[in-house]
Amino acid sequence: MSVILYLRLSLEVATAAVILLPSLHLFVEPANAQNASSLQSCQVAQLQCHARSGCQMALHNFFVRCSALIGGDDEHPATCPTDCKHALVSLLSTEDNTGHAFINCDCEKDKMCVVRKKKVQVCQREVLDSMHVLREDAPPVTCNLARWICEADTSCLAALKYYYDHCSRLFKGIRCSARCKNSLRILSRQHHANKLRNCLCDGSEDYDCRAVKANTEEMCFHRKTSLKKHPDESHESSHSNAAKKARSRRRSRRRKRRNQALKNRRKANRKRRRQRREERRRKQRMRKKGTLWK
Incomplete structure (x- = not known):
């Protein structure tokens, strides 16, 4: 911002x-x-x-x-x-x-x-x-200013909304989908979006600006370059590592939930099979005693 x-x-x-x-x-x-x-x-x-x-x-x-x-x-x-x-x-x-x-x-x-x-x-x-x-050759502006300039233009605003709709998984640090890449290409063609690509995060944004920029560079453009820092930024470029750790924790939690669900499903299946076997054996015993109508 x-x-x-x-x-x-x-x-x-x-x-x-x-x-x-x-x-x-x-x-x-x-x-x-x-x-x-x-x-x-x-x-x-x-x-x-x-x-x-x-x-x-x-x-x-x-x-x-x-x-x-x-x-x-x-x-x-x-x-x-x-x-x-x-x-x-x-x-x-x-x-x-x-x-x-x-x-x-x-x-x-x-x-x-x-x-x-x-x-x-x-x-x-x-x-x-x-x-x-x-000016195009001027130093980058803050990301909030770059976003507001884009929002002031109807076509750029529509492209920005399309980007928000299709890049939610990118914002969370999960992946950059094909639709997200396409929305980035559309956004980059807008004149009023020229300042967005290299804008500076100054900490006044209502989202994790540096993490989004790092995720975009790494997941969408496959670049490992370090982002430029604004003089007012207080923390180092550790957001990328933090995002990776967060993704790893989320994957671990999802894996545990899947494994637990699979274990519960198998346990329930074994219980149902055991109950069916016991029911068949009970009926067979009753037939031998002549107490069950054929």
Whole structure:
């Protein structure tokens, strides 16, 4: 599992966006009548964003990750949370400029909207300063940021969901199936997924990021190379060994359960055979005594 981006992640558009950065005006104040008259209503912009699954996901991330900034008591916040900056990157990288239209929309005297814009304004400088990390030749970004950028694009989001659906056994360190490999190939063809392959685990992910990366390299690509470490990462690359030990323990438990089930089944079969033999012998004794009708 940095900030404002108004571009697709392809090399051509990324380069063009960096050139156009100085002329990009973000978080336009609705108080300016000339600007407000040419801007789209925030309600309309939000509805158009919800119409696309990628923009809808990016908008959700924005409201969740920036909730502390927007809902805080400080009317003039001094810092922009990292997650909020990353969410803005995701929102501003959506297709057809839907996310950009929402950021620059006209609040139309909606007080909550105006307050939100003023508070998010603190993120603008840091966003612009971190644009270079999204170039193709730039250093890797965190895995959370790479994932949010992918989720902001509808086709990349669909590929990511396909990957989640078919790689559950890979996440557990069991194996990389043919369907999982196919989902990885589909995901790698998405422009907005370019940063996912070499992203950095910084410990803020809601899953074992390093273990998933190690399992993917070893099981899907058959590579034993060590993963690059983020400066903030505190533990060494022992996740691969830990994953192997966990797999070995799971296999051992499954083997014991199978053996116990087989033993119980054999015991039950022997008991049934013994009961049938005893029943036959009882009937034979009764026939000899003439007490059993033929």
